[in-house]
Amino acid sequence: MLLGLTACGEGQPPAPPPKPRAEAKAAPEAKAGPTDESRAELYLQAKERLAALLPEDKDGPRRIVGELGPGLREIADNAGDAPLRANASLLLGTLHERAGDRRTAISFYRQTLALLPNEIEPRRVLALALAADGQFEAAIPEQEAVVKDDPDDLEAWLLLGEVNVKAGRAEGATEAYAAYEMRRRGLIDGLTLQNKDGTYVMPVDQRAACARALIPARDNGTALALLYALQREPDPVVRQALAEAMGSQRLAGYKAALTDAAAKEAHPEAKAAMLWAVQEIERDPLESRPGPAPVEGAPAGDGAPGAGAKGQDAKDIAQGAGAKGQDLKDRAEETGAAGAGTPGAGAGAGSAGAGASQGTPGGAGAPGASDGKPAGAKAEQGAGAPATKR
Numbered sequence: 001m002l003l004g005l006t007a008c009g010e011g012q013p014p015a016p017p018p019k020p021r022a023e024a025k026a027a028p029e030a031k032a033g034p035t036d037e038s039r040a041e042l043y044l045q046a047k048e049r050l051a052a053l054l055p056e057d058k059d060g061p062r063r064i065v066g067e068l069g070p071g072l073r074e075i076a077d078n079a080g081d082a083p084l085r086a087n088a089s090l091l092l093g094t095l096h097e098r099a100g101d102r103r104t105a106i107s108f109y110r111q112t113l114a115l116l117p118n119e120i121e122p123r124r125v126l127a128l129a130l131a132a133d134g135q136f137e138a139a140i141p142e143q144e145a146v147v148k149d150d151p152d153d154l155e156a157w158l159l160l161g162e163v164n165v166k167a168g169r170a171e172g173a174t175e176a177y178a179a180y181e182m183r184r185r186g187l188i189d190g191l192t193l194q195n196k197d198g199t200y201v202m203p204v205d206q207r208a209a210c211a212r213a214l215i216p217a218r219d220n221g222t223a224l225a226l227l228y229a230l231q232r233e234p235d236p237v238v239r240q241a242l243a244e245a246m247g248s249q250r251l252a253g254y255k256a257a258l259t260d261a262a263a264k265e266a267h268p269e270a271k272a273a274m275l276w277a278v279q280e281i282e283r284d285p286l287e288s289r290p291g292p293a294p295v296e297g298a299p300a301g302d303g304a305p306g307a308g309a310k311g312q313d314a315k316d317i318a319q320g321a322g323a324k325g326q327d328l329k330d331r332a333e334e335t336g337a338a339g340a341g342t343p344g345a346g347a348g349a350g351s352a353g354a355g356a357s358q359g360t361p362g363g364a365g366a367p368g369a370s371d372g373k374p375a376g377a378k379a380e381q382g383a384g385a386p387a388t389k390r
Contacts, residue, residue, distance in 0.1 A: 247277025
């Protein structure tokens with residue numbers, strides 16, 4: 001009986017109650033990192049904020065860097081899309097440059113170029129920033145790449161000459177200014193030369209591109225050539241481009257010719273461009289003495305020296321400033337990721353072929369390219385000019 005009780009567990013201490021099973025805690029969900037879509041939204045937000053800054057808001061760029069700079073850096077370093085990384089780097093460079101930190105800006109511009117080594121615009125921005133920072137030797141190879149990419153970019157040739165002068169390279173400066181003059185004359189040829197039967201050597205789109213590419217050339221010879229072309233050009237697309245170029249240059253001597261041309265113009269877009277040009281000249285005229293347009297078949301020439309914008313001759317203009325009369329610092333600060341004035345390349349144009357019979361003001365007969373091939377004319381539209389419809 002005792003054995004039975006023992007077997008049944010009688011006399012044994014009660015077994016402890018089972019411990020409650022601990023419920024497994026759910027692991028905290030890992031926060032999802034930024035995607036390229038969210039990064040793109042942040043980049044566009046920063047770009048729009050920079051574009052919306054008023055000129056008097058001097059602290060605006062520094063404020064944007066403080067608020068959005070870390071996010072832009074993350075995009076520049078980690079985005080999967082290389083162009084998005086490059087755009088963020090370029091925008092950071094622009095923000096830092098406008099905030100007065102040019103050295104940091106140059107670092108971001110170099111990062112942009114490393115991400116997109118085959119794109120010319122990062123080189124253009126980098127060259128301007130280096131030159132504005134006094135690093136003239138470093139700016140020269142970058143600017144040489146710019147003129148090689150677009151040989152008809154007159155302002156780029158002027159900048160190349162300027163940085164060579166400031167780097168103490170007299171021979172390089174002479175070559176750059178000579179190339180500028182050769183291209184300028186070639187663009188005038190492309191704009192004005194006609195064959196013996198009276199047809200133009202260049203087609204309409206290339207003549208229009210030549211007119212816009214001449215915007216940086218505010219010398220007397222170019223002014224005469226533009227006046228000459230305005231009086232004789234049969235196509236409204238080219239007349240519109242001529243008006244945009246003249247309005248961008250704002251030479252006071254253009255006003256009477258543009259006013260007369262607008263009164264006779266039947267094409268609405270060309271007329272609007274002429275009226276805009278007159279308004280630009282009235283808003284901020286540059287004194288000049290371009291004189292009357294030459295008569296049909298008159299000998300070609302650049303006119304009297306010292307009669308360019310504000311009385312400069314071609315050498316003074318070349319060694320001074322670019323299309324808007326800015327110095328290196330001004331030009332660099334208005335270039336950058338926010339689309340600040342970096343024009344795209346336009347249709348090809350260049351030196352006219354043999355058989356041209358009409359006299360060309362401002363330099364007929366000069367080649368437009370050293371290799372004898374048509375060069376690409378820069379289709380630069382003046383800021384604020386009426387948009388060209390294609």
